Amino acid sequence: MFLSLTVRKKLKKFRSIRRGYYSLIILTSLFVLSLGLELFMNRRAVLVKYEGNYYFPTYGDVIPGTTFGLESEFETNYHELKELFKDHPENYVLMPIVPYDQYFTDLRDIRDEKGNKLYPPRPPNASTEHYLGTDTTGRDILARVAYAFRSSMIFALLLTLIIIVVGNSVGCLMGYIGGRFDILTQRLLEMASGIHVLLCAIFFATIFPPSLWSLLFLLGILSWMGYTADMRVLTFREKAKDYVTAARGLGAGHLRIMFKYIIPNSIVVIIMALPFQISSGISNLTALSYLGFGLPPPEANFGELLEQGQQRINELWILGSAVATLVAILVMTTFIGEALREAFDPKKHTVYE
């Protein structure tokens, strides 16, 4: 472990702040679970038993319908297969909890009590297993929200990684080299800070078709600049300490000093920035998608759901699901950030007797 005693003390303090700690646990578990989302929400079955053989279609290649005695050469329709196997007790299909993925368009003929045909968007209905209803094209809202959660989290985490690595490295360099390099870089960053991140992202998105990677790259190079200041100041403080001089005296080079001595000893600024970074990553992606410059359709995203929900304000389950989930995520990251700040704030941490 490369954490100093004080940092570990502070993390212990963090654990005692319930709201933040539980938010961290919940959000982390949800994210970890979402990595296996295909097992819970998928048009593919989890398990198929056909003529004594077991199949696990969730991951891997498409299994054509012919494998299970259907006529289709295309991917097996497991909903159909399930209906078919009802009469054959030796064969069965085990579907996920939500038998839809984010792209699945439900074209079934669904009618209400009076026998009127229901067109999408359809309201929540447990019997059709659309627990949060469908959107305007008949895609399951719950599945779309869940996949949107996963892609937003992955996006935000990767973006945070980029920003933290680049921002802190540059900040550390500025503080370490100091002098003219520091002043010049600072002026450049000040000029760059005038750039509006979203506006700039929209500009580029109109030129290059956006994808997860291009958006990451774009937001990454636009946002790291705000994250140099803290590390720069801490480096000034840390590089004057004896252990740095002592390490130099033992023959350690500058890069080693920066990455093995200064940055690990300044880990606090990195930890403190994490929750804020993650929530701003999610918000930025949502905003871009809302405006139509984010992840291209049919990719599920909160922005796209919000936009649709706003269009169909009477079908409240669309807007409601998206808003509730988004708010829950942002509130939890805020709680985490708040708890971290409380745990790491030196003024609250020290007792003057």
Place this chain on the structure above:
Amino acid sequence: MSEVILSVNELAVTFRGEGKKRLTAVDNVSFDLKRGGSLGIVGESGCGKSVTALSLMRLLPKPAGDIARGSIVLSDTEGNAVDLVKYPQKKLHKIRGKRVAMIFQDPSSSLNPVHKIGKQLMEVYKLHFPKMSYEQRHREAVDLLRRVDIPSPERRMLDFPHNLSGGMKQRVVIALALACKPEVLIADEPTTALDVTVQEQILSLIKGLQRETGMSLLLITHDVGVVAEMCDDVVVMYAGRVAEKGAIRDIIDNPQHPYTKGLLTSIPSLSSAPKARLSTIEGSVPSLYDMPQGCRFANRCDLAEQRCEQQPALGRLGDGRYVACHKVAHQVVREEAHGSS
């Protein structure tokens, strides 16, 4: 006649002052460290001991500090000599830690707080012997801890610096410095930050290790008593200059410079008649901002007179014995070229 391993000649170090002005913290300092020998540098706080030591490692804080003049010549046994002042910055890592190592005053801040002791020790081998395997490095590190008398070294490898007492930390710092068997060890007040009982142990450890490895020792302290115990030769510094230097026995038996005399009477164990109270030297060291033109000790010297407004030259009194004072000028054997201001 011993061979000289480290020869410092007319070293001058300046710091950036207010505006364009540069302040001279170390001025015209020369001394020789003999191979396998030990040299003490004594002087009051602020007289430039640490600055001298840092210059030898080329560790002055840049760009504030700068070696303005002089040479620092490091010689090996084959007679090859390099001037560390002109040594290329890129190659300094070949010297630092490997040929010349340094121990700092405060062990609690000389270790990286976030890494375990073992990792820090093994890191030094990684730096200088990249081909060493993990097992080899581990074995060497444990062995080092054993050599600096740390009990149950294997277990200590897993400790963080904050788990250790000050004395133990300083032992680890010494182990770090000795890892690559340096030819010269510079110890800058290695015991000042420690308890009195621990000070003795650390000093005898350093002395023992020096005897064992045959390395040369440059010991910096403000305690003449320590130098008397540990060193063959001594340089007495005052306000950035050499006041007197020579063999420690000669200087204790027969101090010539008024400052040295003052220093010696301030240690009870060495003065002939035990005194009730320590006699300290009255007055204070002139600041770097207004160094007097003449003798820097003049404002505190009982013997100061007219000619002391001229800077006294460092004159040779006998074999290896030099003093910078007008009062002893008549005893000077031969003017030294580098003694003038």
